[in-house]
Amino acid sequence: MSGKPDFQIPLEPERYELSAPPAYRFEVDRREFFKFLGAGILIVGVLKNAHALQESGAVRRTDESLPKEIGAWLHLGENSVVTVYTGKVEVGQNIRTSLSQCVAEELHVPVNRIQMVMGDTQLTPFDMGTFGSRTTPTMSPQLRKVAAAARDLLIGLAAAEWQTDRKRLVAVDGRVTDPGTKRSLEYAVLVKGQQLTQTISTEEPLIPATQWTVQGQSLPKVDGRDFVTGKHRYPSDQKLPEMLHGKILRPTSFGATLVSIDTHEAEQIPGVTVVRDGNFVGVVAPNAEIASRAVAAIRAKWKAEPQPSNKELFEYLKKNATAGKDPTGDASRYEAGSVEKAQASADHRLQQTYTVSYIAHAPLEPRAALAQWSGDNLTVWTGTQRPFGVRSELAEAFRIPEESVRVLMPDTGSGYGGKHTGEAAIEAARLARTAKRPVKLVWTREEAFTWAYFRPAGVIEVSSGLRGDGTIAAWEFHNYNSGAAGIRTYYDIANQRIEFHPSRSPLRQGSYRALAATANHFARESFMDELAHLVNMDPLEFRLKNLKNERLRAVFEAAAKKFGWGQAKAASHGFGMGGGFEKAGNIATCAEVAVDRKSGEVKVLRVLSAFECGAIVNPDNLRNQIEGSNIMGLGGALFEAIEFENGRVLNGRFSSYRVPRFSDVPTIETVLLDRKDIPSAGAGECPMVGLAPAIGNAIFDATGVRLRSLPMVPKGLKAA
Amino acid sequence: MAQVTKLNVNGSSCTIDADADSSLLSVLRDQLDLTGSKYGCGEGQCGACTVLIDGSPRRSCITPVGLVGQKQITTIEGLAQGDRLHPLQEAFLKEAAMQCAYCTSGMIMTAVSLLRVNPNPSAADISHSMEGNICRCGTHPRIVAAIQRAAKTMNRSMKESGQ
Ligand code: FES
Ligand code: FES
Numbered sequence: 001m002s003g004k005p006d007f008q009i010p011l012e013p014e015r016y017e018l019s020a021p022p023a024y025r026f027e028v029d030r031r032e033f034f035k036f037l038g039a040g041i042l043i044v045g046v047l048k049n050a051h052a053l054q055e056s057g058a059v060r061r062t063d064e065s066l067p068k069e070i071g072a073w074l075h076l077g078e079n080s081v082v083t084v085y086t087g088k089v090e091v092g093q094n095i096r097t098s099l100s101q102c103v104a105e106e107l108h109v110p111v112n113r114i115q116m117v118m119g120d121t122q123l124t125p126f127d128m129g130t131f132g133s134r135t136t137p138t139m140s141p142q143l144r145k146v147a148a149a150a151r152d153l154l155i156g157l158a159a160a161e162w163q164t165d166r167k168r169l170v171a172v173d174g175r176v177t178d179p180g181t182k183r184s185l186e187y188a189v190l191v192k193g194q195q196l197t198q199t200i201s202t203e204e205p206l207i208p209a210t211q212w213t214v215q216g217q218s219l220p221k222v223d224g225r226d227f228v229t230g231k232h233r234y235p236s237d238q239k240l241p242e243m244l245h246g247k248i249l250r251p252t253s254f255g256a257t258l259v260s261i262d263t264h265e266a267e268q269i270p271g272v273t274v275v276r277d278g279n280f281v282g283v284v285a286p287n288a289e290i291a292s293r294a295v296a297a298i299r300a301k302w303k304a305e306p307q308p309s310n311k312e313l314f315e316y317l318k319k320n321a322t323a324g325k326d327p328t329g330d331a332s333r334y335e336a337g338s339v340e341k342a343q344a345s346a347d348h349r350l351q352q353t354y355t356v357s358y359i360a361h362a363p364l365e366p367r368a369a370l371a372q373w374s375g376d377n378l379t380v381w382t383g384t385q386r387p388f389g390v391r392s393e394l395a396e397a398f399r400i401p402e403e404s405v406r407v408l409m410p411d412t413g414s415g416y417g418g419k420h421t422g423e424a425a426i427e428a429a430r431l432a433r434t435a436k437r438p439v440k441l442v443w444t445r446e447e448a449f450t451w452a453y454f455r456p457a458g459v460i461e462v463s464s465g466l467r468g469d470g471t472i473a474a475w476e477f478h479n480y481n482s483g484a485a486g487i488r489t490y491y492d493i494a495n496q497r498i499e500f501h502p503s504r505s506p507l508r509q510g511s512y513r514a515l516a517a518t519a520n521h522f523a524r525e526s527f528m529d530e531l532a533h534l535v536n537m538d539p540l541e542f543r544l545k546n547l548k549n550e551r552l553r554a555v556f557e558a559a560a561k562k563f564g565w566g567q568a569k570a571a572s573h574g575f576g577m578g579g580g581f582e583k584a585g586n587i588a589t590c591a592e593v594a595v596d597r598k599s600g601e602v603k604v605l606r607v608l609s610a611f612e613c614g615a616i617v618n619p620d621n622l623r624n625q626i627e628g629s630n631i632m633g634l635g636g637a638l639f640e641a642i643e644f645e646n647g648r649v650l651n652g653r654f655s656s657y658r659v660p661r662f663s664d665v666p667t668i669e670t671v672l673l674d675r676k677d678i679p680s681a682g683a684g685e686c687p688m689v690g691l692a693p694a695i696g697n698a699i700f701d702a703t704g705v706r707l708r709s710l711p712m713v714p715k716g717l718k719a720a
Numbered sequence: 721m722a723q724v725t726k727l728n729v730n731g732s733s734c735t736i737d738a739d740a741d742s743s744l745l746s747v748l749r750d751q752l753d754l755t756g757s758k759y760g761c762g763e764g765q766c767g768a769c770t771v772l773i774d775g776s777p778r779r780s781c782i783t784p785v786g787l788v789g790q791k792q793i794t795t796i797e798g799l800a801q802g803d804r805l806h807p808l809q810e811a812f813l814k815e816a817a818m819q820c821a822y823c824t825s826g827m828i829m830t831a832v833s834l835l836r837v838n839p840n841p842s843a844a845d846i847s848h849s850m851e852g853n854i855c856r857c858g859t860h861p862r863i864v865a866a867i868q869r870a871a872k873t874m875n876r877s878m879k880e881s882g883q
Pocket of ligand 2: 092364413414817818819820821822823824854855856857858859
């Protein structure tokens, strides 16, 4: 059963990664390339299969044959600089470094000679976006193949030069060498005056993980110095001569329409222009403070329909759920055996409901864009995980061809799935169009909390029947609204019914690190703990009894061992575990909490995660990602929740929306299981899913109180 | 409205033209092109905009430029000496104490003043002093390690230069 990636339900990204991709349009003009980059060699990597298109939108194209797509290209010039072009983007997951490592490995050049051009729609090949932990499994092998092809081409050039058999030659440290004769030539010399292009598909020989020398190492961030000196220019730091600053007049609530507006006073402020286009109202001004003042001076009346609040959220989601569809035609439903029969003959039965709130991504850099028109051509610098998606949005918004739009994505102050859409880019471009000058727009923190989108809230109902020996006989699992990612169980259960029920969401919702896998794992792994207690079994033993998947067993066992599962602990302390399989990675997390029953304070003291995602590319960066997932996950587990009422967010600031801070952070340990025989998978998401259930189960262990809603203790643990 | 025309930043006197109630952050970023100090919240909650004013950490987003007067402002851009990084900058690199690094300059500036006041902070001291700085990527343990590493380096070089 589980362990194979094919058991994932391919439904959720369609809805939860937001918006469809544009029709593919991309042409490589090689002559242009050499003109631009100078002589050398150019390797173009063509993707072979639909998988490389990744989840979003690709779903609907699976039964058509896909056009061949360019995945990446690489140029090696006479100055011996290697320039690699990929549509992937850097948002803190450190792929600028890990992808450089892949290229360095195959091409045998020092990492500092590699320049990565990322997420520039004019220069880099089309890419669906950087999400879903797809960079490591798809882009890394692509780049490795492209780099390997470059190496082979160079060896071929040297062989021709020396009129010798290429098999005698090796590539080492930026040169091709003939070990027999000790002759050797630098790459830069070999490519001098050349304009060679090679297009490769796949199947180039690759260096197996067991022989890696650059990959598998903890390489520091390649451009780290620019970050610690403040030199790096994030999207919100971009500037152009003559640039103006923009600001948008926001409606008073979601979905509101403009009834009347008076902009007279704002227009009296020197340097201010008001731009109005239907419901879109914004201003441009010489600086951001004047722009804010001008927006504040606009008098507008809005009207909106009444909307639900977070108090009635869960009933609302259930009430508005779409009815279950025909099981045969709907991938969001899975059925095996007969749940009814198994339930009827079970020795123990249990049913529970879990809920998760909406939460915000709140990346520390808010949405930002700088837009510039030149005639009908538009250039926008913006922070997004989908530069090509934003390009389509812009083309559509302004009714211009995609070829007229260039989107550039400077390495950004993170995203966590929260920067897939191009609102800030469109707003800045609309203002710039009227202003006839470049316009920069940086959302305020409140705007970012309100006008982006949220991780979906949801209700999850689980029921199960057990045999006396602890075997799970029946399993029924219904998720309302939060999403289908990670909905299937990896435990071996003969009779199952699993269903995702989309609903009408009161708030705009979209992608979030690990998508619904966090919610589904929270419900499943908390419920597993409840079942274990129902039959008086140790939660680890109970899991292993119902789990065949070797890789998942291995992480559970490794985590338990290192954590000291089953050992003595202080009186008010509790141990808990949670884990699972997501995005081709396996995680098991153990947590120790201390609960002060008087004050209600819950303190997470210690978290240990065992993780395995195939061959490890950069161990320290992997640890960094696992630690980060666990720390970010603390917020959603313990206290993060968007409060809203009648179309307004009530806590859209860091002073009212609590995020994890230094004092919240427990001791975090990671155990990495390196499986050199398994292709590397991404790691930015999976590690997150074990944390919330581990904490909830630990709180139960400490207090006997079972918490079934995320966040679990926004106001501490109430006296029970 | 009163205008401010001079500011001492990173050891030099700079000419600006700003309303006294403009935030120091916007003046640094927009007029002096010192974009290393970041906007994260605008309400003193995240620390991304932290600069030193006469050595003390200040949230530049809520500091009106008119209140700074002729005090000395240090931003992240003014920390390295030529090519030589400040020990905290080195330590953040060594410990890989960053992911997106948007919080990094504010973290480093807050830590500079912490080490000035407390050259040997415990992990708990660090966590206490850094509480006002948000890192959404969750690099907190590494930041603590980096500050401790820098403390060691700085104490060692203090001793050496004292001998
Ligand atoms: S931007 Fe100043 S504290 Fe957040
Ligand atoms: S590294 Fe991204 S916010 Fe700290």
